[in-house]
Amino acid sequence: MAYQTFQQEYLQTPAITRAYCTSCVLTTLAVQLDIITPFQLYFNPDLIFNHYQVWRLVTNFLFFGPIGFNFLFNMIFTYRYCRMLEEGSFRGRTADFFFMFFLGGLIMTIISFFVNLVFLGQAFTIMLVYVWSRRNPYVRMNFLGLMNFQAPHLPWVLLGFSLLLGNSIIVDFIGIAVGHVYFFLEDVFPQQQGGFKILRTPGILKMIFDSNPEDPNYNPLPEEERPGGFDWGGEGARPEDAPGDRPQDGQGDNQNQNQ
Template identity: 55%
Template sequence: MSIEEWYKSLPIVTRTYVTMSFLTTAGCALEIITPFNVYFNAKLVFKKLELWRLVTNFFFFGNLGLDFVFHMFFLIKYCKSLEEGSFRGRSADFLWMLLFGGTLLTALAPFVNIQFLGSSLTFMMVYVWGRRHQYVNLSFLGIFNFTAPYLPWVLLAFSLMLGSSPVVDLMGMAAGHVYYFLEDVYPRMSGRRPLRTPGIVKMLFPQDDGVVIAPAVVPPPEPQDAAEEPGPGPEPAAAAAAAGVDPAHPHDD
């Protein structure tokens, strides 16, 4: 498969996010723009009305290099897996998840002094992916095995061992857990779905209208192909790759 064919095979939300992330990061590397043009700053947003910063900070992943490649891999892996799996035929719902998570992260950012939230949003996807793949077994350096819901915690522990700040990871996990509770747990308890996708978001994806979907309360774990291998989490990228978090075969009941 050529790069063009692979790119066109990506689902629409994943393709858009990856494209904007690449263009923003490449634009900064080529000095067409600078990170100072895109980073999140609450004062500039609300006092000078530089509203684009609410969005652009999610598209910058650092300088072009190995770390950027790893971030793109993680973004494509989990974004694509979710959109083609538990959100299959529901791209509007998937976009609404990202908008909800981005809003939570933006609200938290001023309190923890984080200017770029793309890694946190990707880590949120890792968290949701793990929760919705609860029967997938993973291994850490072949030393011990664990199931997918523990993947964010394993990566967080490894980041701490390497001396990295846990703030970015924890923010993404917090946003992911809030979404998971409101979308997958709370509806079971109350029969209500508070995160129902607004009609204006659904209008962006008319192709979803022809998909028949049963009333969703809790999406079941996605069926796994034994050849599919979930990658490590997004933060820190190079550290997680070095950790060698490799998947085992899905659990067979």
């Protein structure tokens, strides 16, 4: 029964989220089982360009370290916010979502040439969290039962949490910076006077990802019931407003959301 439930939930996960999270888990398991080593995965410009190990451009985003608290923490956040973005503001726009993945990864890779970083998975997670939080500014959150805040503060709370754990916050800063660049170019600048749309998804991506119509019977779970939404010590998510009072898509959900 548990296996069937997991299988059903896995197959209902949107395509990009399912592919990325599955790749992260399989990569980590391969390292854990000594099939491969982190030395074959990390970002190294010399090995990429002089020895043609181009897979490192991708694999450095897939490894979050050995299985433990840090890995589980990052995977929970990656799965949750990646899925909420794909089911929310990117619903029916898989090509646009993939293009965001590509742009975010490209910018982080360029930054890595100037900053000594070998794995960028955590920065990528923070980017996803940042974009979601800015598109849902009215969602109230509770972190570890210790503090209440609105969604746009979540990336900074996670940065502070990384600092408390003794981790390097430069990774979080990069994720926030790249997320802000995407949010500004996609959501802010086109709405300003004299602004225009800068980011345009290539037609070939639309042909690949958006050729199949969306299932008309598909209904994403309500925010408070979505997988990955673990109660970190709060009282549980509860809507504060009637459905008719909720903001339109892209403007946020006025509800309490525990993290």
